[in-house]
Amino acid sequence: MKTYTGRQYIKENFPDVLFDESRFTSGIPQKICFPQTAEDIREIAREAFASGTPLSIIGAQTGITGGGVPVDNSIAVCFSEMNAIAHVDMTDINAPVVYCQPGATLSQINGFLAEPSSYSCKTGQASILEPGLWIYPPDPTEATAQIGGTAATNASGARSYHFGPTRNHIASLSLVFADGDFSVVKRGFHIESTDFFSFLTESGKKHIVKRPAYQSPDIKNAAGYYSKKNMDLVDLFIGSEGTLALFAEIGIKLTKSPVFLGGMSFFPGRSMAFDFASFLRTESGVAAIEYFDESAIKFVRAKIKNGDIADIPNFPGNCAVYWEYIETSLMPFESRMDLWEKELLSKGSSFDATWSGFDKRELGFLKKFRHAVPELVNSAVAANKKNCPSVRKISTDTALPQENFSGTMEDYIALVEKNKLEYVIFGHLGDFHLHCNLLPKNNDELRRALLVYDDIMDLTIKNNGTISAEHGIGKIKTQHLCGMYGNEVMAEMKRIKSDFDPKWLLNRGNLFERPPDGIL
Missing domain, CATH: 3.30.70.2190 (Alpha-Beta Plaits)
Incomplete structure (x- = not known):
């Protein structure tokens, strides 16, 4: 496993690790690690847990919420070298499962499915897959996104209108917890019963976790921890933005093309x-x-x-x-x-x-x-940015109930035009989920764009929408997550976080602005 230390060295030699597509930055890690195996991840986690050092989980940095942006003096875990397509499970011939390391990109997975024999899988079962017969249905726009990042945010794409988001196609997760313990959670094996989940880790520790009392919105949503009655434990980790565990391997379910x-x-x-x-x-x-x-x-x-x-x-x-x-x-x-x-x-x-x-x-x-x-x-x-380095894209990721969609979109546009900002709107109309991209050219326009963004979030919440339908919350939208759910639900989410990560080391700053008093 390659590791590099020293904040100045990392700043000079790994600048692309320090920000995502939002160009938001949060600090410089003290150490950067490139694991290749699950044991490498466990070693990193054990070291961080012993020293109380935050872990920042870094994917392909295609996100726009700062979710993969490291916090200052953390240990950064970069998955770019942990990108193997490991093996294929043909137990269900109508829905094969491909097991991938978290750094495998969507482009790599699509290439594998087009020509399975061109990739080496440990089991040799790749030859069973007929070229081009199967697809992995989620199709986020960024083909360079890593499968671990898409699972961490419950990403979606154009065809998610028909096939559903990432969570509908995840069969298994291999998890490394904050203390380095390990567990494989397979869909269908850990269904919530009487409001509780229970499962064993490799060390023999039995986890008993109370399901959050709230219900996630019925509209397309990627804001906060998922919670539904009779839910599967797998779904708690999907969309958790790296705050509950690190993914060591992901089993993705295929669909006939x-x-x-x-x-x-x-x-x-x-x-x-x-x-x-x-x-x-x-x-x-x-x-x-x-x-x-x-x-x-x-x-x-x-x-x-x-x-x-x-x-x-x-x-x-x-x-x-x-x-x-x-x-x-x-x-x-x-x-x-x-x-x-x-x-x-x-x-x-x-x-x-x-x-x-x-x-x-x-x-x-x-x-x-x-x-x-x-x-x-x-x-x-x-x-x-060349003319004004401080500016950045301000982009919404809201989804709305059908009955409130058209009117609220008109309100969005009126607000943007009143403030004389350049904007570009496109997105997933089937799910009532459009992106309003604000393109400020100078600091004054950036200031106005940020105020407009806050007003759009307030309009969304007022009209029973979600502030994030596919990108997640990251570090940029934490204040609006509380506005969407309220203090009681946020307390439930913090309880879940503490159950799995008592020192609040994993992806600190994601979902929650800061750890509870007494953690730091």
Whole structure:
């Protein structure tokens, strides 16, 4: 295991470890470790526990909440060298499980599933997987994200509308606790009974944990510890943002790859696009419903004019809905086309105003465009930082109940425009979950953007929404987590944290601004 010590040495030689895509920083670790095995992680945890040193867990730094940003004088655990696809379990031939180390990236996993024989697995069972037959359904935008990070935040993507978020596809977690103890928790083996979980660790210690008394929101949500009646213990750790345990291995459940078709339909305005999305939600074959607002299309048009992006056809409308459809022999897309065309025409669009994705090449272009928009936003932020180093992107991750969605979105936009801020909106319309990206260019705009962000969080909470639907809370949104849940629920979350991490060493600063009195 490679280790490096000295804050100045780390600052000079590992600067990318110190911040994520948000460009938020929280300090410089005293030591940085690159484990390769579960035993390496346990060794690090035992050392930290004995000395009372916080552990900062570092993934690919694709997040935007500061969740993977180290705190000062911590020991940083970087998983970039712990990235093996270890073995395949074919016990259930209809749902194989692939066991990955936490540093394996989504791109690496997708490459493995496309050509399993090109990777060496310890069991040799990779050859059982037919190339291209299986997919890992969660498809977060960042293909460089590590599987450990996506499990830690319960990440989701476009197809999560149909397949659900990461937690729906995790079969097993190998856990290293704050004191270095170890346990493997498999889905279905530890279901909450009479409000309690119990499980054994490798040392023989029996953990009895009381389930949080609150219920997690029914809308798409990645804010705080998950809690539902009769829940599985696995789900408590998914989305816990590294605050309860470190992941040493993750078992991901595969799904047979369906036939995907897609399209991007353009509309004159926002309300017509939202109405078409309402129709799409009634269609059982729809796998994804994404949205690009008028602000996003205008932003991309400007980038095309400036030569920042090429090979984009003319936009036949002011905003767009990107959709994917799962075609089957019982429900071919052709059988739905007349109805879809009727719906499109009634909302100011048509198949003529739709970029098609009916073959692999066309669908690949649509997905490339979908990913290019947030990349262009990040490039614009980087350009702004050259002129004013203190600015950063301010991005929302809210989801809302259906009945409050349209009105609250209009309130968001009115608030941003009143403050004369550049903004770009896109996201997961199927789940009533859009990202409003604010792009401040100077310190005054940054100040206004932060105030607007706070107001948007207040509007979201007032309208029974969540402040984080997929990115997590990290270190940036902790004050709003308390606003969303209230003091009683926060006390329950802190109890869970203390049950697993009594010294509050793991990912200190995530979810909670500071440890309880007496910990430091």
